[in-house]
Amino acid sequence: xxxxxxxxxxxxxxxxxxxxxxxxxxxxxxxxxxxxxxxxxxxxxxxxxxxxxxxxxxxxxxxxxxxxxxxxxxxxxxxxx
Numbered sequence: 001x002x003x004x005x006x007x008x009x010x011x012x013x014x015x016x017x018x019x020x021x022x023x024x025x026x027x028x029x030x031x032x033x034x035x036x037x038x039x040x041x042x043x044x045x046x047x048x049x050x051x052x053x054x055x056x057x058x059x060x061x062x063x064x065x066x067x068x069x070x071x072x073x074x075x076x077x078x079x080x081x
Contacts, residue, residue, distance in 0.1 A: 001060055003027075004048035012050075021050040025062050032057040033065030040065065 002021065004012070015021040016035065024040050025032035027049045033040050040048075051057040054064075054072075058081070064072040075081045 001025075001056065002050045004045045004050065007050075015050070020052065022053060023051040023057055025049045025051060025057055030062045031065050032062040033068040037065055037068035039067050 002015075007015070012021070021035070023032050024035055024037070026040070026043050026047050028047050032051060032054075051060075051062075064076050064081075066073045072081065
């Protein structure tokens, strides 16, 4: 997990381009989603964290976003994730 505030603009772009970052999350709400999520783009940068994989986000106690990851969120709600 990487905090947005600890990354420079160029380092963040490089990590996204090299697939070192695949998902973003909100550290206050413990929700993760895609980098293109409309809800995720509105969050404050001090609350934003980045993950390499979905497994990493789940291990850290985050849940899927209901907007950009609808199918995964439904599986999470049903307890099958």
